[in-house]
Amino acid sequence: MGRASPKNWNTAELAAATGGQAFGVSKVEGVGIDSRKVENGELFVALQGVRFDGHEYVKQALEAGASLAMVSRVPDGCSDNGRLLLVQETMAALRSLAKAARQKSKAYLIGVTGSVGKTGTKEMLRICFSTQGSVHASAKSHNNDIGVPLTLANLGSEVDYAVVEMGMNHSGEIREHSFLARPDMAIITSIAETHIGNFSSLSEIAEAKAEIFSGLEAPGVVVLNRDSRFYAKLRKASQNRASTCLTFGEAADATVRLVECQRKGHEYRITASVAGKNVCYRLGTPGLHWVYNSLGAIACVYGAGGDVQKAAMNLESFQLMAGRGRSYFLKLGSINFTVIDESYNASPASVSAALKVLRDSSLAGSGRRIAVLGDMLELGRREQVLHAALSEDIVEAGVSVVFAIGSRMLYLSEALPLSVNRYHFDNVHAAIEPLMEDINEGDVILIKGSFSIQMGLIVSALRSRSQEVEVV
Numbered sequence: 001m002g003r004a005s006p007k008n009w010n011t012a013e014l015a016a017a018t019g020g021q022a023f024g025v026s027k028v029e030g031v032g033i034d035s036r037k038v039e040n041g042e043l044f045v046a047l048q049g050v051r052f053d054g055h056e057y058v059k060q061a062l063e064a065g066a067s068l069a070m071v072s073r074v075p076d077g078c079s080d081n082g083r084l085l086l087v088q089e090t091m092a093a094l095r096s097l098a099k100a101a102r103q104k105s106k107a108y109l110i111g112v113t114g115s116v117g118k119t120g121t122k123e124m125l126r127i128c129f130s131t132q133g134s135v136h137a138s139a140k141s142h143n144n145d146i147g148v149p150l151t152l153a154n155l156g157s158e159v160d161y162a163v164v165e166m167g168m169n170h171s172g173e174i175r176e177h178s179f180l181a182r183p184d185m186a187i188i189t190s191i192a193e194t195h196i197g198n199f200s201s202l203s204e205i206a207e208a209k210a211e212i213f214s215g216l217e218a219p220g221v222v223v224l225n226r227d228s229r230f231y232a233k234l235r236k237a238s239q240n241r242a243s244t245c246l247t248f249g250e251a252a253d254a255t256v257r258l259v260e261c262q263r264k265g266h267e268y269r270i271t272a273s274v275a276g277k278n279v280c281y282r283l284g285t286p287g288l289h290w291v292y293n294s295l296g297a298i299a300c301v302y303g304a305g306g307d308v309q310k311a312a313m314n315l316e317s318f319q320l321m322a323g324r325g326r327s328y329f330l331k332l333g334s335i336n337f338t339v340i341d342e343s344y345n346a347s348p349a350s351v352s353a354a355l356k357v358l359r360d361s362s363l364a365g366s367g368r369r370i371a372v373l374g375d376m377l378e379l380g381r382r383e384q385v386l387h388a389a390l391s392e393d394i395v396e397a398g399v400s401v402v403f404a405i406g407s408r409m410l411y412l413s414e415a416l417p418l419s420v421n422r423y424h425f426d427n428v429h430a431a432i433e434p435l436m437e438d439i440n441e442g443d444v445i446l447i448k449g450s451f452s453i454q455m456g457l458i459v460s461a462l463r464s465r466s467q468e469v470e471v472v
Helices: 011-018 054-063 090-104 118-129 147-153 173-181 202-215 231-238 288-303 308-317 348-360 380-396 409-415 428-438 456-464
Strands: 008-010 027-029 043-045 068-071 084-086 108-113 134-137 161-165 185-188 221-225 244-249 256-264 267-274 277-283 326-332 335-342 369-374 401-405 421-425 444-448 467-471
Touching: 008 011, 011 027, 011 068, 011 084, 011 090, 043 054, 043 090, 054 068, 068 090, 090 147, 090 173, 108 118, 108 173, 108 202, 118 134, 118 161, 118 288, 118 308, 147 161, 147 173, 173 202, 185 202, 185 288, 202 231, 221 231, 221 288, 231 244, 244 288, 256 288, 267 288, 277 288, 277 308, 288 308, 288 348, 326 456, 335 348, 335 456, 348 369, 348 380, 348 444, 369 409, 369 428, 380 409, 401 409, 401 428, 409 421, 421 428, 428 456, 444 456
Parallel strands: 043 068, 068 084, 108 161, 108 185, 134 161, 185 221, 221 244, 244 256, 335 444, 369 401, 369 444, 401 421
Antiparallel strands: 008 027, 256 267, 267 277, 326 335, 326 467
């Protein structure tokens, strides 16, 4: 039980799945695409894109321990018959491997999507099922047109449960993921304004998320947020593919209903009604959004016929991920302060949730709440309104100082009341030293922004120059 090992492929299986020709070895253990992180015995896939060509790193990957490299041409420095799987096109071949692995696997597969909460829910499901069988789940946030087939290509035939995260920023993407993964169950965590710049409305985003139902295997189970205003729309969209709809939230008729939630420090003590039976458990992560993610995960366990009580107990060991809410208690010289690391990505909904965590954080002495916020991207014509609207959350959270980073965060800076001190910087590099100089004893600092703004560099700078006291 627990985390499953990556799939083993023999060269005959690889050749049959891809239509390619293999040379040099008899088997591989797992599939990877990053020559810097290659595992011993792995198949390295030399993907090609507009700005990169994995063929340039084949020699490096083989020297680092890869058993075989999947290529569409013989790279420089490699012999024609030396540890290569020669295919017509490597991305298409990776998808073929994914399809073949899924066909051979007995796993009960859960597809996870939503505007926010995908990765956290996926990790919760990994933990929930870890004591009920072997589990294979998407690594990190591998949820796009490369990450989904890569996840599936590593799915072993004897795995009990698979959890596959599916993301998108345009219509049609999740449909392709779903057809490839063929989930037995699909959960949609939430609908929010993430990527709204690529859609005309939230309703269109809901329709794009509902594409996860396209590949559902019969009898098909869907898990939906009962409190979402798009619940009825999503429920209707699922009916042609799903025989069962389970729900979670605070609504009286939710399958998994939040009965009580008490906060004790960083811990929540939760009572949930699961199909009429109360289950009590603890969650050591600050933020009510994590509580709701846990309800969705428990609904998935219930729908899969798993042990709900055991799964709920497992959630007590759930830990926040780097860049997704993990807190660092640091000491800079004689100054003690806290960093809430939400640097991985940002959308209006996720920034609002993170500011609520900052609001609920405990201050020591004369410490302040500081928000270091980078641009939120892909918001289209609503970017000015949505950035400025964060001012209400800032005030509600009791934030004393805002460090705004990027051209779009000017909209927030200009909307803030005079009671909130604010500084604006064009990029993260310009903000690091002023932030360092402004830290006082007992401050709690939230750091969040879209991935490409590179807010993680600020977290790294603070940690590298400070003594780390504790990580939560």
